[in-house]
Amino acid sequence: MEVDSVFFTDRSGRVTSNPLLDQLPSYQSLLYRRKSSGAGSKRRNSSRNRFGSSGSNKWAVNTVSKHEEKQKLEERPIRELPKTMAEKRQQKAQRLQDAADLSSWRQWKQGTRRYLRRLREDAHDWLSSLQLWRGDIHLIEGMFGQGILSYFSFLRFLVMLNLIIFVLMFSFVMLPIIIAPHTSGNITYNLNDGGICSVYPSSTRRGLVIYYEHIADLLSGGGFLEQTYLFYGYYRAHKIYFPKTTYNLPLAYLLATIAYLFLSLVWIVKRSATGFKRSLIQDEDRFQSFCNKIFAGWDFCITNVNASKLKRSSLLYELKTDLEEERIKQKIADRTRKEKCRIYFIRFLLNLFVMAVLAGCFYSIYKATIFSQKAQMDNIKVNFIVDLIYEYLPSIVITLANFITPLVFSIIINFEDYSPAFEIRFTLMRCVFMRLTSIGVLLFSLWSQITKCKEEPCVCGYNHLLYSCWETRVGQEMYKLTIFDFITIVSVTIFVEFPRKLIVRHCDCGLAKWWGQQEFAIPQNVLEIVYGQTICWIGTFYCPLLPAICTIKYFFMFYIKKLSLINNCRPATRPFRASSSNFFFLCVLLIGLALACMPVIASVAQINCSQACGPFVNYTTSWEVVPTAVSQLPDGVQGLLWALSSEAFAVSFFVVTCLAMFYMIALAGAHKKVIKQLREQLAMDGRDKRFLIQKLCQAQRIPEVRPSQPRQQVLSSSSSRRSPNYETSFSNNFDESLFLVHSPPDSSTHV
């Protein structure tokens, strides 16, 4: 017998399983429930019959660990047991019987527990039936699988988030102003002190207004829209005196802003917690990629013929890519030094090129913004369309840049010779950077315009001649970006994707074949909506109704994208994994949030708020509201708040957080080591097990025989001669167990 083989072959040469292994507690826990049947035995080996007829329950009765197992099973809910329905019902009846023996207090406790569980499940069921777009998402899942599903559920999440943000802003900022007249509240407005800083020329159009000017106003947020609830400038209330309380509107405005940023952060982090854990596990073990694809690769939700074909081809593609990656890894390992130098040099050049492209785009955005602002200030009215283009120039340039740069990046990455997986990630990172930084550049150029005066330094802290109400102006830019983004998405769907589908379907020329049908590229679509959401976060401070606009925008986007997906697209051949994609979306969203916080914080804390409009007229910067309000609180609370914001507290808090983080990192490292050790131990134990069983079977097998000796006697005598290792639970089961499939008539042993 070779050292490595554990299993004997019977006389016909087939490999059969060893009965000793069947008795192991680890097998018992599998609880297979095959019954032997005449028809079944044709397919299976004879050993199966034996195993099947003995039945796992019988073994469970006999092994020593039966008691512990029973206890373990009892703790698990019945439906999590891998048994047939009939057995589960038996188990339930058994448990009920056992429960009847318990005291009435225990019975009541169990009964209420079961009732609460049922109640919770029913409530969960009802809540999920209320979920928005449940049927649509189900349909998409069936047709396109998990990757695209995650995009749509991400979209749904953003709709909910924007709705909640809007409700927050509305109830704390707008509602008090609206209901004040009805509840006999007295609104005091900010006083116009007559200084040069508080001059606010009205921008409403007078005289005869041509109809398209209204459309221009609607699209640009100017004209009749400027002095409405839409923009910051309208909220001039200082305090609202209700019968019982006074409502400090500036404070509420600022705190609502901080609250919505904080709420978004908490909600996103909570949502990404599960994905993050899974991502950590996955990244740790890149070796498991083949197993994952074979055993967890097929999406059981697919019901559509085309989708299954696509899934099949994408799995095939993935497997081939993996095999290719192995080859490339080998190739990289085999690179000579000269080749390495060449590659690094090429990469350095290409990265310089990428930075040059980015710098070019940012410069053009800067120039476009300045040009657009000048055109609006000088009020040159050429033509309706040209005016609109001047207004929208920054948005147009940003959109063009965001359209061209991904193409450039994906061409460049081919020359940089990275592994395929890294290529995808790196290109994506570059695109994310491009998208989100372009908003930053726009805001920076706006800020440079606002704080640039003819005589330095500015009298009011900002350019009051051109920007008497600069927050409203920023709000208008954000509003324009949002509207233009929505228009772009709708027009691309209607004017690019739809004709493309028609051309590819009806025209058989080479161009159509080369262009191919539209693919639903998940990363680019996700970047689009993250971009929109970042604008919303930045803009809500200046344009409190923007979340509502974004909610409506994403609502319509869902239907547009769904239609486009079903009618025009085929799923991407390069699949996007469901687990990592959720985490990726939320990660990019967090980056967007971080980026959105910066301008808001800068403008609240640094830039002087406008003196002509808005709730913060009486303060230098918007942040000043908070210290002023705190100074009106009772002394004790004041002292506490000052202590909390002092440097001592901040430093010690920072130190404690750092310590906690280091502890967590050390713990994670220790766990990793333990896992590695346990794995090695498992492997070693497996080898031990095989070795011992091999020895045991060797010890039992005898070529010549004493035919008339009863088996039990022989075995029991042999048991005493055996080393203590073998006196395990096996020794209890001798009567029924140790018969080898092909054993010689007796199995008397001598060692």
Added chain:
Amino acid sequence: MGNKQTIFTDEQLDAYQDCTFFTRKEILRLHARYHELAPHLVPMDYTNEPDCKLPLALIVNMPELKENPFRNRIVESFSEDGMGNLSFNEFVDMFSVLSEMAPRELKAIYAFKIYDYNVDNYLCKEDLKKTLNKLTKEELTPEEVDLVCDKTIEEADLDGDNKLSYSDFENMITRAPDFLSTFHIRI
């Protein structure tokens, strides 16, 4: 709430709710689906637990299973006789294990059964080859199939016997992040 229906007794529905991950409504819906597979065979009144089994061929043609490359193995793993004939209990059991709420350990047990083509409690290379060919409809070359199977066993095999036992499989599948979301049928 369940008084209007006459298909099951309240006791039966209760038992189903405890033994599966479905609510009463969903169980009634499942019964409707089971019934429409073979309206003449499946009785509408299950109160006296009729002994009715539907053959493999009917079940495998359900829209939820039709496109699944493992549909035959799935149905066989849940059938008592191993031939794929499912009674209503087994039918419900199958969709319960494959539902969203079933825990990972339970799904892992049944996944192992499904992928074990020769039913020997091990995933040997032959089982893996069959699985792979069903997945890719034999579009990989034999060398590539061989290579992939070797790599899979290399990745997951802990005790070094060149095949995957249940503990190897379970250890590997807990680290497969997509398993819970892909091993799931919506009905």
